[in-house]
Structures are given as C-alpha cells and as structure tokens.
Amino acid sequence: MLQKKMYLNGEWVDARSGETREIINPYNQEVIAIVPEADVEDAKQAIKIAREAFDNGEWSHLPGAERGHKLFLLAEKIEENKQELAELETLDTGKTVTESIADMEDIAGVFRYFAGLADKDGGEVIESPIPHSTSMVVREPVGVCGQITPWNYPLLQAAWKLAPALAAGNTMVIKPSEITPLTTIRVTELMEEVGIPEGVVNVVLGPGATVGNELAESEEVDLISFTGGGATGRKIMKAAAGNFKKIALELGGKNPNVVFADADFETAVDQALNAAYFHAGQVCSAGSRLIVEESIKDAFVKELVERTKGVKLGSGFEEDTEMGPLISAEHLAKVERYVEIGQEEGAKLLVGGSRPEDPELQNGFFYLPTILDGCTRDMTVIQEEIFGPVITVETFKTEDEAIELANDSNYGLAGAVWTNDMYKANRVTRALRMGTTWVNDFHPYFPQAPWGGYKQSGIGRELGHIGLEEYQETKHIFQNLDPQPVHWFTKK
Numbered sequence: 001m002l003q004k005k006m007y008l009n010g011e012w013v014d015a016r017s018g019e020t021r022e023i024i025n026p027y028n029q030e031v032i033a034i035v036p037e038a039d040v041e042d043a044k045q046a047i048k049i050a051r052e053a054f055d056n057g058e059w060s061h062l063p064g065a066e067r068g069h070k071l072f073l074l075a076e077k078i079e080e081n082k083q084e085l086a087e088l089e090t091l092d093t094g095k096t097v098t099e100s101i102a103d104m105e106d107i108a109g110v111f112r113y114f115a116g117l118a119d120k121d122g123g124e125v126i127e128s129p130i131p132h133s134t135s136m137v138v139r140e141p142v143g144v145c146g147q148i149t150p151w152n153y154p155l156l157q158a159a160w161k162l163a164p165a166l167a168a169g170n171t172m173v174i175k176p177s178e179i180t181p182l183t184t185i186r187v188t189e190l191m192e193e194v195g196i197p198e199g200v201v202n203v204v205l206g207p208g209a210t211v212g213n214e215l216a217e218s219e220e221v222d223l224i225s226f227t228g229g230g231a232t233g234r235k236i237m238k239a240a241a242g243n244f245k246k247i248a249l250e251l252g253g254k255n256p257n258v259v260f261a262d263a264d265f266e267t268a269v270d271q272a273l274n275a276a277y278f279h280a281g282q283v284c285s286a287g288s289r290l291i292v293e294e295s296i297k298d299a300f301v302k303e304l305v306e307r308t309k310g311v312k313l314g315s316g317f318e319e320d321t322e323m324g325p326l327i328s329a330e331h332l333a334k335v336e337r338y339v340e341i342g343q344e345e346g347a348k349l350l351v352g353g354s355r356p357e358d359p360e361l362q363n364g365f366f367y368l369p370t371i372l373d374g375c376t377r378d379m380t381v382i383q384e385e386i387f388g389p390v391i392t393v394e395t396f397k398t399e400d401e402a403i404e405l406a407n408d409s410n411y412g413l414a415g416a417v418w419t420n421d422m423y424k425a426n427r428v429t430r431a432l433r434m435g436t437t438w439v440n441d442f443h444p445y446f447p448q449a450p451w452g453g454y455k456q457s458g459i460g461r462e463l464g465h466i467g468l469e470e471y472q473e474t475k476h477i478f479q480n481l482d483p484q485p486v487h488w489f490t491k492k
C-alpha cells in the first residue's frame with residue numbers, strides 16, 4: 001500500500017491536522033493508498049506559498065523558452081514512466097490499462113504542445129492613431145491559479161490545467177479529486193525531478209467543500225479553473241465573486257450521437273458503442289444520446305443490443321477487458337437510480353439495467369452496459385447527465401428534427417453526426433450548439449484543438465492556443481515617442 005503526502009513549497013508534507021484518507025480501488029474495494037486529508041488551513045497555506053512564489057519568485061520572469069524547456073523535460077519523463085503512471089491510474093479509477101496508457105501519451109502530448117507555445121506568443125504591435133507613438137499588446141501571466149480536477153480523467157484533466165498555466169508563467173495550487181489523487185502526486189514528483197522551482201506548483205489533497213471552496217473563494221487567488229459537475233460549478237462561480245477572479249469551468253455534457261440512414265452502418269454501430277461505453281460512460285463527452293433516423297432504427301438498435309451483450313467487463317489489468325467498474329458505490333447507486341427513473345417515465349429497457357451476476361465482479365462497482373429505447377425529450381434520462389454506460393435512443397424523420405433533438409439540452413459540450421453526405425454533415429454540425437462536433441467519428445480530441453462547452457457545459461476553453469490565453473492577462477502598452485506630445489490642454 002502506498003503512503004503519500006501533499007506538496008507545498010517543494011516539500012512533501014502531511015495535513016496539519018494529521019488527518020488522512022484511504023484511497024480505494026473501485027475494482028475490488030481494496031485500500032491502495034493512504035494520503036493526507038487537508039483542511040482550509042492547509043489550503044490557505046498553499047495559496048500563500050503560491051502567492052509568494054508569483055510575487056517574488058523567478059518563474060513568471062523566466063524567458064518562455066526556459067519554462068518551455070522544463071515542460072519538454074516533463075513530457076519526456078511522463079513518456080518514460082507511462083506504464084507505471086498508467087497502472088496507477090487504473091488502480092485508482094478502474095479504467096483499462098490500454099485506456100490509461102493512451103491517457104499518458106496524450107498527457108505527454110499536452111505538455112509538449114504547451115512547452116512549444118511557451119515562447120511563441122510575444123504579443124503584437126498595433127497601429128496607433130496618435131502620431132509618433134508605439135502601441136503594443138503584451139501577454140502576462142494571470143498570477144496565482146487555483147485548479148480543481150475531477151475523478152474520471154485525473155491526470156489528463158490536471159495536465160490540461162498545469163501545462164498552460166506553467167507555460168504562461170503562473171504559480172498554482174492544484175486540488176485533485178479527493179478519491180483519485182495518485183497520478184497527480186506522482187507527476188508532481190516528476191515535476192520536482194525536472195526542476196520546476198519550489199512554490200510554483202503546490203498540491204493540496206482534500207474535500208471540495210472545504211479545500212476546493214477555499215481556492216475558489218480566496219482573494220489571493222487570481223484565477224480558478226474547475227472541471228467537474230454543474231452543481232459544483234455554480235458554487236465555485238459564487239465563491240469566486242469576492243475578488244472577481246477569472247473563471248474557467250469545464251462542466252458536464254449530454255452529448256448527441258446523430259446517425260443518418262445513409263451513414264456507414266457497421267462503423268456507426270461500432271462507434272456508437274465506443275461513444276457511450278468508453279470508460280464505462282464516465283466521460284464528459286460520452287455519446288450517450290443516440291438519435292437515429294427512423295428508417296434504420298430497428299436494425300441499428302438490434303445490432304447495438306447484440307454487441308452490448310458481448311461487452312467484456314472486468315479488471316482493467318486484463319487484456320480482454322473492455323469496460324471496468326464505475327468509480328464508487330455512490331456513483332453506481334446514482335446510475336442505477338437513473339435507469340429506474342427512465343423506466344418509470346416510460347423508456348423501455350432493452351439490455352443491461354443491473355449489476356452483473358459474475359461472482360468475480362461482486363466486489364467492484366460494476367454496472368452492465370445498458371440501452372433504454374423509446375426515449376422522449378421530456379424524460380429525465382434525456383435531460384440529465386447519467387455519467388454511466390447507458391445509451392438512450394430517440395428517433396427522427398427529418399434533418400431539422402435531428403438538429404432540434406440534438407440541441408434540446410441545457411448542455412452543449414460535444415456531439416457527432418454520421419452521414420456520407422458531406423453537405424448534410426456541414427449543415428448539421430454548423431447548426432449544433434456545442435463546443436466540439438465530429439463528423440463520422442466520436443471522441444477525437446488533441447492538444448491543438450480547443451475544448452469546452454456552450455450553454456451549461458462551461459465557460460472558457462482548454463487546450464489549443466486559446467487554452468494558453470485563459471492563463472494570460474492582456475496588457476496594452478502605449479509609448480509616446482514625441483518629446484512634445486500634443487494634448488488638449490497644451491494645444492494652441
């Protein structure tokens with residue numbers, strides 16, 4: 001069993017109170033680690049350290065290329081240690097090692113991307129309407145950043161925040177989800193090895209309501225970046241109002257997967273499964289809302305049901321496992337309840353809808369992949385994020401109806417369109433009110449492309465060039481170059 005600590009000012013420390021928390025493997029409920037459980041006082045101390053490191057430290061004044069160099073080294077370290085990191089992520093989350101390895105490769109890519117950007121944005125010279133003057137727009141770090149991450153992609157979500165914040169020259173306090181802190185701790189050890197200066201990145205471990213809230217509320221924090229559920233996002237916005245800190249919110253999704261009759265049938269079926277069951281559906285962009293053209297619906301759903309029955313549940317460490325457990329007993333109960341509500345409101349259960357009977361899986365938080373047919377837009381399972389391996393089925397007859405159904409949500413994170421008619425694909429993707437749309441694919445994302453939501457899926461964007469800008473202030477510098485500038489009060 002691992003014994004880990006928090007990272008404050010370059011030192012590995014316990015919580016001041018001495019409190020600890022057990023970290024549980026969702027596959028078998030075994031305790032895999034003991035970590036400190038911080039409280040508000042620890043969070044305040046971490047913020048103070050980050051403030052001091054920003055105000056008086058060297059990091060924000062280093063040339064971008066030097067910060068970038070450290071991030072390149074970190075990316076290399078992550079590659080070198082990807083097997084170990086991936087296994088840790090699988091122990092902590094239950095996802096398959098194959099998925100975790102892919103996460104680690106993506107994470108290395110995220111650090112490389114922002115490493116490359118660190119010295120690319122020198123600002124710009126703009127035209128000044130005032131004679132004999134120069135006008136420049138420069139980018140500066142925001143300051144102290146609070147970063148709060150969820151449990152579904154613990155290290156990937158941390159990387160999306162750490163990499164641009166570091167590249168831009170900020171200092172930070174990161175709080176991983178209290179139930180999945182292990183890879184964030186491990187990558188902090190790697191940051192120490194590559195020489196990220198003390199005080200620049202501080203890691204506090206503890207509950208959202210206390211430690212997370214302090215990061216959102218503190219007037220010493222200049223920016224709060226949060227990934228998680230909408231209810232928490234609302235609390236963070238309110239807490240952040242005191243000093244009007246910058247806010248970046250990556251929230252949930254209820255993502256439509258729109259299949260037209262002219263799509264490639266086999267590929268669309270295959271990807272509908274991938275869209276919804278990847279990481280047991282615990283993905284903000286999971287394609288859980290299948291919206292399929294009526295003329296192919298019966299054949300499409302029949303095939304989906306057959307393939308769903310064959311999905312192999314098991315340990316993330318087994319090579320043939322396709323789906324691991326859900327993250328916790330609490331979350332499993334939530335998913336079960338949603339499927340019950342769906343049926344109470346009139347949806348028809350076609351497959352799944354329960355925990356598996358396999359005796360091998362009884363200690364884990366497993367739930368069978370599930371399909372609910374006959375869903376309508378007013379149902380709870382269509383409007384609320386289930387965050388489990390559940391596909392809801394709706395049908396449409398016309399393109400306009402497909403667009404209307406797809407957009408009928410408070411969320412607007414991502415969605416896909418399946419068709420061989422590229423004109424139609426273009427019309428539909430342009431009409432979708434979502435931050436990311438895919439044509440004839442589901443899930444691809446990469447550091448070069450921005451990620452974030454319309455509507456209640458969030459505020460701001462991560463990744464891409466815009467992901468760096470989230471962590472920068474913009475300053476206009478006007479320089480008069482005329483020894484006798486003309487102003488209204490000197491004008492003759």
Ligand code: NAD
Pocket residue numbers: 148149150151152153157175176177178206207208209210211212213216227228229230232233235236250251252253283284285385387413452453457458
């Ligand atoms: P959550 O909102 O319960 O928790 C997320 C984080 O917020 C945790 O670290 C938690 O400790 C902290 N937190 C909880 N209460 C807080 C408070 N009052 N103040 C400050 N921090 C607080 O979310 P979760 O259950 O960990 O994650 C699942 C959610 O995350 C889903 O809704 C999912 O869609 C969303 N998500 C979104 C994206 C995206 O890119 N849009 C990515 C991953 C997950």
